[in-house]
Amino acid sequence: MFATKAPTDIFSLDTLKLTKLATHSKPVKVFDNGCGGGGLAAMIAEKFPNATVLATDFAPGMVEATKNRIQHLGLTNISTEVQDATNLTLESNQFDVSHCTI
Numbered sequence: 001m002f003a004t005k006a007p008t009d010i011f012s013l014d015t016l017k018l019t020k021l022a023t024h025s026k027p028v029k030v031f032d033n034g035c036g037g038g039g040l041a042a043m044i045a046e047k048f049p050n051a052t053v054l055a056t057d058f059a060p061g062m063v064e065a066t067k068n069r070i071q072h073l074g075l076t077n078i079s080t081e082v083q084d085a086t087n088l089t090l091e092s093n094q095f096d097v098s099h100c101t102i
Contacts (some may be wrong), residue, residue, distance in 0.1 A: 027052060029094060033085050034058070034101040038066030038078075045070075045078040054095075056083035058102075 028051040032041040041055035055066050055078060063080045070078050083089065085102045 028096045030054070031090075031095040031098040032056070032101075033083070033088075033098065035066050035080070036062050036101065038062075038069040038080070040099065040101075041066065041078055042069050042073055042075060045075045046073065049077060051077060053078040054081065054090075055079070056081045056085075056088075058082070058084050 028048060030041075030044055030048075030051050030053045032038075032044070032053060032055045035041045035055035035057045038055050041053050044051060045053045055063075057063050057066070057080075060082050063082050066080050070080070085100065
């Protein structure tokens with residue numbers, strides 16, 4: 001059996017971190033690893049329009065679903081990439097907040 005937190009607890013923690021960072025003068029960079037259909041990444045991008053969000057997933061179909069969501073919502077502060085969570089090809093230390101669902 002796995003010990004887990006309820007999704008609302010996880011989202012509350014991430015939102016708290018983002019809210020704290022959003023009060024800083026510099027733009028906030030957010031990494032959503034394992035974004036699935038992009039629900040959380042889109043919510044963050046909408047709630048924090050000064051943030052820059054990178055949403056990644058191993059499955060190209062999930063990244064495509066995220067792209068469709070972004071387009072439908074008209075978001076411009078979010079980008080997507082296909083990435084393997086166990087072998088990321090991203091530069092270290094470039095994000096202020098990181099969220100991972102795998």
